[in-house]
Amino acid sequence: MQELIAGLRCIVGDAYVVDAPNDLAPYLSDWRGRYTGQALCAVRPASTEELAAVVRLCADHGVAIVPQGGNTGLVGGSVPCQGGEVIVLTGRLNRVREVDTANNTITVEAGCTLAAVQEAAQDHDRLFPLSLAAEGTCQIGGNLSTNAGGVHVLRYGNTRELTLGLEVVLPDGQIWNGLRGLRKDNTGYDLKHLFIGAEGTLGIITAAVLKLFPLPRSRSVGWVALRDADAAIELLALMRGTAGDRLSAFEIVGRPALELVLKHMPGTSDPLSDAHDWYALVELSDPAAGDITAPLLEEGLGEAMESGLVLDAVLAASEAQAAALWSLRENISEAQRVEGISIKHDVSVPVSRIPDFLREAGAALRSEFPDVRIVAFGHVGDGNLHYNMSKPDASDNATFIAQTPRVNRIVHDSVAAKNGSISAEHGLGQLKREEIRRYKQPLELELMKAIKRSLDPKGLMNPRKLL
Template identity: 65%
Template sequence: MPVFVDTLRDIVGSAHCLTADADMAPFLTDWRGRYTGRARAVVMPADTAEVAAVMRACAAAGCPVVPQGGNTGLCGGATPLDDGAAIVINLSRLRRIRHVDAANNAITVEAGVPLALVQAAAEEADRLFPLSLASEGSCEVGGVISTNAGGVQVLRYGNTRELVLGLEVVLPSGEIWHGLRALRKDNTGYDLKQLFIGAEGTLGIVTAATLKLFARPRCAVTAWLAVLDPAAAVGLLARLRGVAGDRVTAFELISRPSLELVLQHIPGARDPLDRACPWYVLTELTDTQAGSNLATLLDAELEQAIADGAVLDGTVAATGAQASALWSLRENISEAQKREGVSIKHDISVPVSAIPEFLDRASLALQACHPGIRIVAFGHLGDGNLHYNLSRPSRDENATFIARTEEVGRIVHDLVHALNGSISAEHGIGQLKRELMPRYKASLELELMRGIKALFDPQMLMNPGKVL
């Protein structure tokens, strides 16, 4: 081991090869604090060439590798196992924005660039990079790509997978795949970049990406609306898309318990409406034309929806500050839950039309087994992705409930599977859901995935214990 670590120090410099326990500690625990592992070293290369050199050294030594970005993942995918066999390759020093091509609506950035800086660079070029996450100030491009992150604007712009034009990847052999093509059309065989998107670092290390840009919106209208139930929310989504089309950029569903946690734990949070309602929708419509009639269109549609009983109450943001305050309520739900205590979390997706059925059936099944549990349900109704989190209101009872995570998860995931949904919508598999894959993934799919893994990573060095 000393000789191997000396080799790593020679590649990246002593200051960027951490081996002391105190120095490595921030890199060995996931954001939720659920997983803590051990590592031989934490290595922080400065560029793609150093990543490749480190990977070649690991291949020669047979040392496993855990790629890591901003370490904001929610499934333990960037945390090493407890065996201490691996090194962590942290990519946060790869922070260059290599090229902005406004005419081609493309931007090329390195893996360690925080998502918020990509958004800012696009805005400087009078363009939009639409991926928006609560962690955008700290999550990094490599991690976003490796988990195929979603966010609040998938309804209009798609997941990360649909925003990537090309990739640069260091393979397990240490070879560099130069796939940074800024093409919308390239029909020359297999689309290799798609294999690395969502692979959670199990096939290679993304070191740079060429991403799609879009025309920057000049007009935005944000509304917080109260509805009776999720079925009414699904109907409202169809109604708004019928009159505004793809200008409906975001459509978030928020339960009353979700809002109450934010009001309780986030300083300055205020209820937008005078009365409590069971469910809310936070929607945003955008247009690239500054003189758009979006506000008039939305007002007219909401007036009719209230008259029809489809909307119980609501408020439309009159200023950018008001819109930000509404979005803050949605974005702080996870933080409020973290302050409240541990919960059993689910990141699931079902067809949009099946969301009401899922919520009704899941609630009935769970309350029958665990009367009085608190269900915190919220998420991206527009693309069928819900965050469905469960706990006991009493902290004294919650520890006992959390101990039944496997049993509770089986109820939720079996129902998701029955509705042709997915047990992971945007957070990935990591360590958290790895053991669930054989139950919910077809054996043929798993066989094909293992074949791809063996082809790219015959030594099985890349991010062991994750996904497969």
């Protein structure tokens, strides 16, 4: 393969082909440390044209490609798994090409971090609302390829709904330029949706036109102790009735999740004096300046306390306090990583079925694993729960982790019984590639495979992921 590597060096320059083992190692493992593979090399193109030339050369040699952005995924979708692949790193494709404030759009390259896109929008007095815990390192190309969700889906939608156009390098090296900032374009198949959520298996996204929104000038955040999980759904409906579209986030956090954050994240503290089983983090925002959202939040929570839905609450009195409350939610994944390995699930069910799922799946798990610790949290406003379990005693955890197939079956069967999904926002990657076959109709899988064969007949784009 020396001829291929030499050709890659000619395209991107010697400094941007990584093949020394020590230099290549960071790109071979995922963020969780669960998956580690081997690769021929990693390549860092600086433009769409360079990336297209890399793809053409690899296609000519019959060598598979693994696209990788910030490598913050949780299902092993961005690391090689069969050896001999070329990793294409998109970090040098990091330009903001255009901000069109009249059209409320921003055109960015795939290697821009999510935080950089947010900052570019804010510099023009606009909001790009996608928000994730990993936003400082995750890249827009990865967000698009996994159809990332985050905490503001309730108001603004997921990445798919925030995207108007794409530029994509196809598996044969052709460049599809679909960078159109149109909200209405009824001229046939909407091809961008093939690539959003495809995890790099159909092509490599190199740029996107994304929607912008007015920048919020009024924001209020509350941390709420709930009567039970059912109260979360009732409070969500109450706040929607009170605040309407100003309700921008509604997160649920179980007590075990909060305890892990308090244990492992320096500088955190419990906002309330007493411990409770369930909490909600509620955020209202509005583009108009002035004290608009605080009275609405106080009104909604006051009514909820009178009816017994809410047992206690604290409202942020400053941006610093709001950030501190949000840190309790955003640091849960990191706290779990410090605590040690767990069996993780990223599931969605209809919002109305969340309490039923929590009760039934919890009872089934405790029946077989009496001392299991269930760490449940997530975006209850859009039905997406992160539902993770381990043993409280680390010495017992290795034996429990070996029961992953049985745990998955309990959780996923409960999700399926409620017409839900076993992957809400993380994708399938390597982690759920086989598992999904139990829960998708054979016809759905065959249609997906037909699309894959049509666009990538040689099977060179991110092989052994998703399908």
